[in-house]
Amino acid sequence: MTDARLLAPPPSRILRPGLPARAAGTERHRVAGRGSLVVAVQAGDRLALTDVEGGQVCELMFCDASGAFAPGALGDADTLRAAEASVVTPDGFLALMAEGGPVVARTLTALARRGIALAEARGLRLFGRGSRAGARADFTVQRDGFLIVATPGTRMDFVAGDAATPVELTLVRAAAQVDAAAIALPEPLADPRFEQRIAAGTAHAYVVKAGEYIQVLDVQGRQCSDFQAFSLRKLEQGIERGLDATVTRTLLGAAYPQPGLPAKAFDRDFEPLIEVVQDTVGRHDAFATACGARYYDDMGYPGHVNCSDNFSAALAPYGVAPRRGWEALNFFYNTFLCSAHQLHLDEPWSRPGDYVLMRALTDLVCVTSSCPDDIDPANGWNPTDIHVRTYAPDAGFPRAIAHRMTPDADPKLTxxxxxxxxxxxxxxxxxxxxxxxxxxxxxxxxxxxxxxxxxxxxxxxxxxxMRKIEITGPDAEALLQWALTKDVSKLGPGKVAHVALCHPNGNVLDDALLYRICVNNFRLVCSEDTVGPWLRRQIQEQGYNAWARESTDQxxxxxxxxxxxxxxxxxxxxxxxxxxxxxxxxxxxxxxxxxxxxxxxxxxxxxxxxxxxxxxxxxxxxxxxxxxxxxxxxxxxxxxxxxxxxxxxxxxxIEAGLAAAGNEFDARTDGWEGWVGDAISLDKPCDFIGRAVLAERAEHPRKLIVGFQLEGGEAVSHGDEFFLGRVPVGVVTSAMRSPKLGRTVGIARIDAQYAAPGTELEIGTLDGHQKRLPARLTNLPHYDPERLRPRA
Structure with missing residues (x-):
């Protein structure tokens, strides 16, 4: 008899913020401050424009298929009356187009291709100085054509803090794709010379000339792609020399090439074959071969399609001998070595449209696969397509690595x-x-x-x-009193204060310098991208009449x-x-x-x-x-x-005893443990985020930041532990060999009961026990203890 109280095993519940949570047919475009965008639309498409940070003018224009401006095609009469239908202002879109630059060039090219005359520009002027962060305007497109979105702004005034900030366009297509998993490829970086979609479980070989660029795109995200390249010149001489991971790692001192100086990958003859130019993921593999038949045989899946056999078949027309296992650069493959020297794998970090862009350093025969592995997390358990594009040598792409402020944010290149x-x-x-x-x-x-x-x-x-944020409005001081640990009311115009921002648990979000420009205008100079959105969330939750606009680009x-x-x-x-x-x-x-x-x-x-x-x-x-x-x-x-x-x-x-994000403090350390105590005012006349925890920790600290010195010049590193016998009692947060003091000095986080200056401890290197370096705890800073030089 079945027990009615028994339940079926629950399914895994996984949040995937890196994959699109938007419904099929929904697109999101972000137009940076002082930027522009051209996008094709169709009748019935619905669009929403959002003033992300507040106070930003947005100009919205529509052109029909003939290239004529037609603001009336953006909605019914009531909708248009809610906006200001007028000729585009001279200091707006037209002024932006007159300034030049790469973004302007792309917009002008898109307009010229469609026969759109700038002199006749007309549209809607939305938002403006008084709009709140998150203000939104909605429209429905009445006929097919092209949408132009511009975010004009004048040169920022240092006092007014009138920074140009982004506007976000959300576009819901009337003709949404039936397959919700179908994701459109991003626009090409330039006019492609060659394109090839590589279906899951296949590989394709192709020739690339010296100087040309190769872009390998992950179409739907979390899909591995093996890449190999041979010198065409050597192949014609009967010599097979492909990318060699061991040589590459030895010459670079890195696991795999990345944009910047350690960007090249080499063959066994130490000849550089490719250079990585742009990378939107930053997590790949060159530790192991491409998957081969033996892997699937040993896992109990004989006959499973594999990348190595696919490589051999694709390269055969170029005279390349088959191999049982192919060495390759495994793009998007999330493998790593643990401290026990075991090779581990997990789902890739790549999102839809992520890519690696390379430049050929000589004529090459390249081969790219879309990995068929569906028996482990290597491709998120669901192999999908890879796409390859090549571009001309004169495309001139800058070197760049992508950063995302949040997992689902658009990547921003270096x-x-x-x-x-x-x-x-x-x-x-x-x-x-x-x-x-x-x-x-x-x-x-x-x-x-x-x-x-x-x-x-x-x-x-x-x-x-350094990130700069303009904080303005009648409630600017109130916002900062709530969000910062320092008493802002004591800061007069023309003065600067070291401040900190903490989470409710007292742990540090960031430290910063706060400039009071006038009564209601402040500038925050910090290091974390997340500070701006965090401040805007406080404005919304507390109902403050204030703005927090980012001005880093200006x-x-x-x-x-x-x-x-x-x-x-x-x-x-x-x-x-x-x-x-x-x-x-x-x-x-x-x-x-x-x-x-x-x-x-x-x-x-x-x-x-x-x-x-x-x-x-x-x-x-x-x-x-x-x-x-x-x-x-x-x-x-x-x-x-x-x-x-x-x-x-x-x-x-380090000599001056100054804290650095990621070293002395992070989201796991409170304000006292993170060495930002001088930025905390527990006697503030109002509450602030994290105050209760910080007050309790002030009375009962768990760990303290102190200085340390070694007798000689032995090197120690961030993360090395302090020991009292066999007991770990602290960690090195920063260290250096001081040219002025002639010895190794640094900053450490030590258990409070052992943190008194003069305490003798040992720093463990290697495994922490085989090599011990005697260290003495000191006050900070090591240099100029009374901090007289900055005040001189």
């Missing part, structure tokens, strides 16, 4: 800083730092030389990757640091008579100023830095970036100015 034309003339050593290519060190200098320039003379550092910055920084600033910076002069500007103060006199380039100059030295930061519009750099560079040469990269910056900040 950008060049507005100062890149100047820094790239001095070095090729760049790293992707928070979505920007920033120099790590400079040719002919190096980290130690740059370090000494900062300590003894003056150095200039590109910090444009405000780049340099740090000028070192004991001679003031001498340099005196030569180039002009301040108005009513404002503090360079000699009057105190620590943690800022002033609007100009470089080059009364008619010079406008900047914001702040007496701040991340080095422990006297220093300044200069904020300017990207259009003035090269002029600002040149002025600093020319005036600084007699003073011993050197450019400074991220490697040297890490040295000086």
């Amino acid at each position: 950008r060049e800083s507005p100062f890149h034309s100047r820094t790239s003339a001095l070095t090729r050593h760049f790293v992707d730092y928070r979505g920007y290519w920033l120099p790590t060190r400079f040719a002919g200098e190096g980290a130690i030389s740059e370090y000494w320039a900062c300590r003894e003379a003056v150095a200039v550092i590109d910090l444009s990757a 405000l780049c910055n340099l740090a000028v640091q070192g004991p001679r920084a003031r001498d340099l600033m005196r030569q180039i910076v002009w301040t108005a008579p009513a404002q503090p002069s360079i000699d009057e500007l105190k620590w943690l103060r800022f002033v609007p100023a100009r470089i080059g006199g009364y008619e010079g380039m406008p900047i914001v100059l702040s007496r701040t830095g991340y080095t422990g030295e006297l220093g300044y930061e200069i904020f300017c519009h990207p259009r003035d970036a090269e002029g600002v750099w040149d002025a600093i560079w020319q005036a600084g040469q007699p003073l011993g100015l050197k450019p400074m990269g991220l490697d040297a910056l890490d040295l000086v900040r």
Whole structure:
């Protein structure tokens, strides 16, 4: 008899934020601030425009098949009356089109191809200065044609904080595809020379000429694709030389090539065959062969189709001998080695439309597969298609890695800083730092030389990757009192404060510098992309009359640091008579100023830095970036100015005892454990997020941040553990060999009961027990303990 109380085993419940949660036929397009978009639409299509951050003008235009502008085709009379139907303003879409640049070029090309005349542009003007974050306008398209969306904006005023911000277009097609799993490919990066859809469980070989680009796209997400390439020249000589993972890993010092300096993949003769140019996933494999018959035989699936046999069949016409197992670059294959040296696999990280873009360094025969593995998580248990495109050598794609603020966000490719034309003339050593290519060190200098320039003379550092957020409105202070751990009411205009943002459990979201521009205008300079959306969520939940608009793209910055920084600033910076002069500007103060006199380039100059030295930061519009750099560079040469990269910056900040995100703090550490305690005001006259937990932890801390020193110069690294005998009692968060102190020093997080300065502990390396380094805990900072130099 069946027991009625028994239930069937429950199915797995998995959230997949990386895959589209939108219904079939629904598209999402994000138009960046001061950007534009052209998209084809059909009668019956429904569209919604959302002002993501608030306060952004949006111009919406419709052109019919003849190229004529027809605003009336966007909805019925009532809908159009809700918007302002007018001729597009001269400072809007038309002004954007006159500025030039890659985005403008794509829009103009799309319009010209359809015979659309800009001089007749007419449309609807939506949103504007007073619109709230998330404000929305809905329309229904009345006939077939083309939609143009533009987000105009003037050059941002440093005081007003009127940043141009994104607008999101959601398009629901009237003729939705029946198959909900069908996902359209993204637009080509340029005009393709060759395209091939590779069905699941198949492979295709093709010839690519030197200099051409190869794009391998994951059509529906979570699908592996093996890639191999041979020198065509060698094949014609009867020599088979394909990509060799062992040689590539040895030469790169990395598991697989990635955009940047470690970008090339080599054959057994050490000849580079391909260079990885762009990568929207960043998680691949070169540890094991492409799947072969033996793998499926041993798993109990004899005769299963496999990539190695598919490779052999596809390459046979080119005279390549078959192999039982093919070495390959396994794009999107999520394999990794654990600490026990076991090879593991899991579902790929790739989303629909993700890709790897490569450049052929010689004439190649390439082969690409769509992996047939359906017996484990390698392809998410469901093999799908791969798509290949090739492009001409003159396409000129920039090197880039993709970042996503959230798992389902559109990828943003690495950008060049507005100062890149100047820094790239001095070095090729760049790293992707928070979505920007920033120099790590400079040719002919190096980290130690740059370090000494900062300590003894003056150095200039590109910090444009820092996120800037303009916080405005009558409730701007109230918002910040609730969202930040510092008492903002005590911060006067023209002053800067170190602040922190914490989650309700007291753990750190980010730390930042807060600039009070005037009564209701603030600027937050932080490092995390998530801060802006988090602030806008607080505005919505608390009902504040405020805006938090991101201005990173319109405000780049340099740090000028070192004991001679003031001498340099005196030569180039002009301040108005009513404002503090360079000699009057105190620590943690800022002033609007100009470089080059009364008619010079406008900047914001702040007496701040991340080095422990006297220093300044200069904020300017990207259009003035090269002029600002040149002025600093020319005036600084007699003073011993050197450019400074991220490697040297890490040295000086560790010596100065300054916290870094991902080292001293993250979402797993509270404000005291994360070394942002100076940014916490428990005596604030109001509540703030995380206050109760932080107050309790202040009385009963679990761990504390302290300094440490070793007697010699042995290297230790982030993550190495501190031991008392066999008991782990802490961890190294940052470490460096101090050129000035002549020994290894660093920052550590130690159990509170063992964190007193002077405590003798041991740092374990290797397995933590075979090699022990005696260490003594110290106060912070190691350099300039009273922090007198920044105040000088």
